[in-house]
Amino acid sequence: MAAETPIAGLPQSLAGTLRGELAILRLARPEKRNALDDTTVYGIETFFDSLPATVRAVVLHGEGEHFSAGLDLTELTIRNTAEAVHHSRNWHRVFERFEFGNVPVVAVLHGAIVGGGLELASACHVRVAERSAYYALPEGSRGIYVGGGGSVRIPRLIGVARMMDMMLTGRTYDAAEGQSIGLTQYLVDDGTGLDKGLELAARIAGNTQLTNYAIMHVLPRIADSDPAGGYLMESLMAAIASGDEEAQVRLRDFLEKRAPKVLRG
Ligand code: 1HE
Numbered sequence: 274m275a276a277e278t279p280i281a282g283l284p285q286s287l288a289g290t291l292r293g294e295l296a297i298l299r300l301a302r303p304e305k306r307n308a309l310d311d312t313t314v315y316g317i318e319t320f321f322d323s324l325p326a327t328v329r330a331v332v333l334h335g336e337g338e339h340f341s342a343g344l345d346l347t348e349l350t351i352r353n354t355a356e357a358v359h360h361s362r363n364w365h366r367v368f369e370r371f372e373f374g375n376v377p378v379v380a381v382l383h384g385a386i387v388g389g390g391l392e393l394a395s396a397c398h399v400r401v402a403e404r405s406a407y408y409a410l411p412e413g414s415r416g417i418y419v420g421g422g423g424s425v426r427i428p429r430l431i432g433v434a435r436m437m438d439m440m441l442t443g444r445t446y447d448a449a450e451g452q453s454i455g456l457t458q459y460l461v462d463d464g465t466g467l468d469k470g471l472e473l474a475a476r477i478a479g480n481t482q483l484t485n486y487a488i489m490h491v492l493p494r495i496a497d498s499d500p501a502g503g504y505l506m507e508s509l510m511a512a513i514a515s516g517d518e519e520a521q522v523r524l525r526d527f528l529e530k531r532a533p534k535v536l537r538g
Contacts (some may be wrong), residue, residue: 280323284316288336294329294478295471296320296376303337309389310345311360317393318367321374329478329485331371332470333397334381340406343388349417361420364389368396368422373490377477381470382406382457391456392421395430398489399473400457403466406448408456413440430455481519 275293283289286302298320300307324331335341352360371378380397387409394400410427412418419427419440427436431454438444452460461469477485491510495503514520526532 280320282319282323284312286310286313287316287320289320289323291325291328292471294327295474296324296328296331297471298331298333300333300335300341303335303339305345306339306342306385307335307337307390308342308345309393310348311363313345314364314367318370321371324376326375328376329482330376330474331378332381332467332474333378333393334467334470335383337384339384339390340380340382340386341390341393342385343390343392343411344420346415357420364392364421368393372396372398375486377474377485377489379470379474379477381466383463383466385409388412388419389421389423391427392419392423395426395456396422399459399477401459401461401466401469401473402448402451402457403461403463404448405463406451406457407445408439408451409443409445410436410439411443414443481514481517481523483514483517483519487514 275295277290277292277297280289280291280296286300286307288299288301290297298317300309300313302308302313321331348360349357377398378396379399379401380394381401381403382394383403383405384407386394386406388411391408391410410419410423423436435454439446446454446456448457448460451457459469459473487510491506495506498506515524523532
């Protein structure tokens with residue numbers, strides 16, 4: 274296993290390390306259930322800004338019993354309306370920084386994934402849940418509204434009707450339900466999520482950078498566009514990707530029997 278090097282300059286509520294081509298970001302405020310205060314949110318931005326170009330994928334996870342209790346509610350009581358708009362816009366900027374950043378992010382979820390914690394997870398590219406995971410959007414009962422991009426991203430995963438129900442009635446989904454409705458792509462046993470996340474991140478890191486870029490940046494835009502524009506963008510991206518030198522090497526490797534076949538499971 275590659276040696277771990279700490280990433281400097283992060284707040285106490287975060288711990289970042291480099292491990293070969295991977296970087297790991299841990300929400301490290303378990304005494305407050307990894308509630309996301311301004312310092313932590315800006316720290317997430319610092320983490321992604323400071324990643325060296327050698328990093329190819331990131332794993333995000335949480336320390337303690339829960340992934341994240343969402344927005345640090347103590348901060349809401351001291352904001353006026355204009356400040357609250359800026360606060361939400363900051364979350365948007367920071368989450369888009371990595372959603373449309375340089376490298377894919379795998380989120381490893383366990384315990385409570387609540388409010389802004391679910392918004393953070395939904396901005397990641399792959400989600401792995403441990404069986405202890407459960408999901409809630411308690412904004413409805415707190416008299417507030419999602420502000421970290423949840424209205425845009427969560428319906429894309431589970432549909433508007435399910436998100437409405439979660440917010441209106443306080444419904445929670447457990448890990449198995451979350452998996453079946455599309456909140457997560459992987460469901461694993463408790464205590465094994467980080468290993469699974471690292472395994473997936475290593476696979477992602479083995480792709481060409483251009484393909485990963487296309488998957489992160491082009492695929493979601495095509496999915497949002499009209500079909501005619503989408504087909505055109507897809508053709509352009511396909512041509513750019515297959516013309517890449519690294520792609521040509523990989524294609525030849527397969528044709529000359531040097532690359533692995535696609536096998537079941
Ligand atoms: C917090 C927060 C928080 C815990 N902000 N301090 N999020 C919520 O509405 C979820 C609120 N939290 C909870 O429901 C529970 O804390 C949990 C189910 C997540 C965990 O329960 P438990 O029993 O393990 O912990 P606890 O005893 O409730 O909390 C431990 C401490 O963390 C305690 O502080 P202490 O000083 O009394 O020890 C809690 O006050 C503190 N804590 N959660 C601040 N969220 C961009 S908009 C997004 C909008 C939202 O995210 S709304 C959803 C907010």
